[in-house]
Amino acid sequence: MWKKEEPSGLVGGLVAMNILHLNNEKSWRGGERQTLLLAAGLRARGIGSVIACRSDGPLARKALEAGVPVRAIPGNNLGAGLALPRLAREFDLIHCHTGRGHSLAALTAPGYRKPFLATRRVDFLPRRGWFNRYKFQRAAQVVCISQFIANQLAAWGVAPERMCVIRSAVPMPAPGLLTPVHRAAVRTRLGIGPGTKLVGNIAALVGHKDQATLLRAAKGLIARRRDVRFVILGDGELRGALLAQRRELELEEAVLMPGFIPQAEQWLAAFDVFVISSCMEGLGSIVLDAFAAGVPVAATAGGGLPELVRDGETGLLVPVGDHAGLAEAMLRLLEEAELAERLRTAARDWVQRERSVEAMVQAYLQLYARLLSR
Structure with missing residues (x-):
């Protein structure tokens, strides 16, 4: 190397x-x-x-x-x-x-x-x-x-x-972006109630971001947890194809796709889990933003992502294209509170110190x- x-x-x-x-x-x-x-x-x-x-x-x-x-x-x-x-x-x-x-x-x-x-x-x-x-x-x-x-x-x-x-x-987020008030405001804008778990993805809708795998993972997770909703923030050339896949998987109510949101990283603290499903990725700087916001991360091992998401240390990592593994990783972060807290704390400390x-x-x-x- x-x-x-x-x-x-x-x-x-x-x-x-x-x-x-x-x-x-x-x-x-x-x-x-x-x-x-x-x-x-x-x-x-x-x-x-x-x-x-x-x-x-x-x-x-x-x-x-x-x-x-x-x-x-x-x-x-x-x-x-x-x-x-x-x-x-x-x-x-x-x-x-x-x-x-x-x-x-x-x-x-x-x-x-x-x-x-x-x-x-x-x-x-x-x-x-x-x-x-x-x-x-x-x-x-x-x-x-x-x-x-x-x-x-x-x-x-x-x-x-x-x-x-x-x-x-990435810069550390302003304290006001991490408050319960801000979190509630973002979730209200998305129509997400206080008792619902929210998993978020922020990425362009292009091939190497592989939201097709994410949608299949969402289908698997929602079959096990009916209280989970997803939001994919971004736009791109595959929007039509992904909307069609969402419809085929009967996820139209469970997966929100509002399009491109300016300064979408300011919405991160409203997520219970951040997920990235890329098959190729130079680094994935949005993951750094998720770390900085204190949101636990589930990711695929595409490109440079393993340099950020160290499995079991700063997040959970699964092979590229493994929708079942990605669903399981998200489920663990939602259900294993001690694990999620340990990972998000370590990730936030690391990004503040090293990035x-x-x-x-x-x-x-x-x-x-x-x-x-x-």
Whole structure:
């Protein structure tokens, strides 16, 4: 197993750094949230950080609300490719937060002659071909958010010296989001009464999140516990197929699917159990949010999830696609109060200690300094 952790620790001479964060996705998912957390954290330390993104997307709006400057780039590849070289010349370092941004930076690098790094957040292998080989060779550094991703890229052919691991982080929730009043308000909005157990999932409705397995697990659990309801917060290309599966399984009353909810992580404390059923997952930062909210977690062992959910220590873990095992794990967390309390307490302590935004920002600062000192 290849392993290289980026060292933490502040370094001197960083105040003059000016970083451009490139993220031209049109949606708001975990990667966009991590982009904003990092940029805002850097600015809080006096480091120049600007986000280059689509002007009509949620990242631009949320960045401005957080006090992070935004530079608009077109959503189409041609327009973004033309705009990036002019924009990049104003900065010391370009940080690409998406695969598409990585490709754009590699294509246009001769036009701005500044170093760039790329954060890799997905666990599927890049396609074979000269351009993908070129773009990984061109990046000054590839940051992997999990050891699983780093191992995948090493096996694919990325040179170990070009990679390091800096894991995603989350802020601890505001105390007001953990109160009984907030919990009751969220459950009321969902139509969930005080005597009902609520199991929640927050994820895009796409293939690798595998909510099809989750629905089968829900069917098995509800057959044993009639007082349980599920909510799946998210939207995506498989919404129609999942609604049809829900209907076929006769789960229309038991499984709520209200769609995408902005800042859905603020609803976590209303859940009795958080479940994630992904067959592939770069890391699964929403699990960190569940840990931080003190919600016990049942998960499949997809991608980087086992780096967070250590079976019997910070949650319960089952094989990918094992709907019966997932149903059993959720049932245990609902019925074994001492187990659920032990796991959620250990997970919350761990995320507060090991996955703080401050630690992530510190690790990136160390990396930026190393790249700019070359």
